[in-house]
Amino acid sequence: MVIRNVIRPKGGTVQLGYGSGGRKGRMAAVLSLSLGIALGATACSGGVGGDAGGDSIKVGAVFALSGVYGAIGGEMLDGVRFAVDEVNAAGGIGGKKVDLEVKDYRSDQSLLPGLANELLQDGVVAVVGPETSTSSVVLDPTMASAKVPMITAAGLNPKGAYSFSVQPLSGYFDLAAEFAKSRGAKALCDLGVSGASFESLQKVLEPAAAKAGLPMGTRIPFDAAASSLTPQVTQLKSDGCTAIFAGGTGPSVLVVSRAMVDLGMTGAILMSQPTNATAATLAQLGAAAPFTSFGLPKVMVADLLPANDPAVPVVRPFADAWKKAGKPPLTTNNAIGYSSVRVVAQAVKDGGPTAEAIYADLKSGKDFPTPMLNYNFGAARNGTLPDRGDGWFTFARWKPDAKAWELTFTGTEPASGR
Structure with a gap:
């Protein structure tokens, strides 16, 4: 991989170094093939945006590597x-290596358009990142104007015509409602960051709860920068909430969980999305770990899956390769970053090495299988929201002493634990 130091007048040099039969059957076969051999030859056609007319294919990456989003962005970049x-080790795409250029926006969203324009001027044919919905929304107009695809981790439905989300948005909300009901909860309560993020959370939680036959309970928006949420959690306790979904970021989940410990709510269950299960968050859960579960893509818990689980042939090769490379425990953010590149690589292979060809392939309505889930960005398959597929998620809690996951809910019955 080619990695560049990126010089910015305002920010200095960013040092980029290494840290540590049926539909499912077809998906497994396609993914196995794509992981096991070099990606095939591609057609070279002109198009809008950059092209791969030289010896490499230029792909940009925009992530926060410091600040409030730094933990998430750093993990996604590791996967990328x-x-x-x-x-590149498999021979590249059509014999051309991928040239990755990384920009760090330092959790300062005002820097995003300028950094993206630098990538565009360098001729990238696609951009992966950023790691949050709000940051992605900032870049939507820039990428749409340039007609260069952006493979983002936005949890919200991307607004930009050239924005495609690989955030595993759908499946775990259904499981969250089923999990709550299995624990005898009378309603599903939630907290989330105020604004568009909170509104989007309601749009996915409400139908999930209705599908499980569970009413929605108390719903409270909060400021993402809040260092204490004791009043809000006190309200949840007063209203009898025993199953709570906490949106926001990993740090905000920690604030909620600590308030629950202080208020004696350790008999409740706290749930959150997979991207919040960062290494930093897990290390700080402490007394909240036993009652906090994250909706995880099954690739994160591949070792815990029974051999007959249909996800195993798809998720194990990546999970095993990651472990063999001596990496830290796999996180959802690692898997999102990895899946972003696999989507781009397949679009280049099948469509061509130009921004225009990549965009057309992404919009073609075909499946893009990855170890996390099966993506389809065609209008007939839920627009740019990811298609969950069946059985790709599970709920699990982190065991700090063992530094390992334990399944808590598989979708049919409690697996173990709380």
């Missing part, structure tokens, strides 16, 4: 690098 190395 791993995938790029994998593609």
Whole structure:
């Protein structure tokens, strides 16, 4: 992989170094093939945006590597690098290596348009990142104007015509409602960051709860920068909430969980989305770990899956390769970053090495299988929201002493634990 130091007048040099039969059957076969051999030859056609007329294919990456989003962005970038190395080690795409150029926006969203324009001027044919919905929304107009695809981790439905989300948005909300009901909860309560993020959370939680036959309970928006949420959690306790979904970021989940411990709510269950299960968050859960579960893509708990689980043939190769490389425990953010590159690589292979060809392939309505889930960005398959597929999620809690996951809910019955 080619990694560049990026010089910015305002920010200095960013040092980029390494850290540590049926539909499912077809999906497994396609993914196995794509991981096991070099990606095939591609057609070279002109198009809008950059092209791969030289010896490499330029792909940009925009992530926060410091600040409030730094933990998430750093983990996603690790997954991106791993995938790029994998593609290049297999011979590249059509014999061309992927040239990855990384920009760090330092959790300062005002820097995003300028950094993206630098990538566009360098001729990238696609951009992966950023790691949050709000940051992605900032870049939507820039990427749409340039007609260069952006493979983002936005949890919200991307507004930009050239924005495609690989955030595993759908499946775990259904499981969250089923999990709550299995624990005898009378309603599903939630807290989330105020604004568009909170409104989006309601749009996915409400139908999930209705599907499970569970009413929605108390719903409270909060400021993402809040250092204490004791009043809000006190309200949840007063209203009898025993199953709570906490949106926001990993740090905000920690604030909620600590308030629950202080208020003696350790008999309740706290749930959150997979991207919040960062290494930093897990290390700080403390007394909240036993009652906090994250909706995880099954690739994160591949070792815990029974051999007959249909996800195993798809998720195990990546999970095993990650472990063999001596990486830290796999996180959802690692898997999102990895999946972003696999999507771009397949679009280049099948469509061509130009921004225009990549965009057309992404919009073609075909499946893009990855170890996390099966993506389809065609209008007939839920627009740019990811298609969950069946059985790709589970709920699990982190065991700090063992530094390992324990399944808590598989979708049919409690697996173990709370």
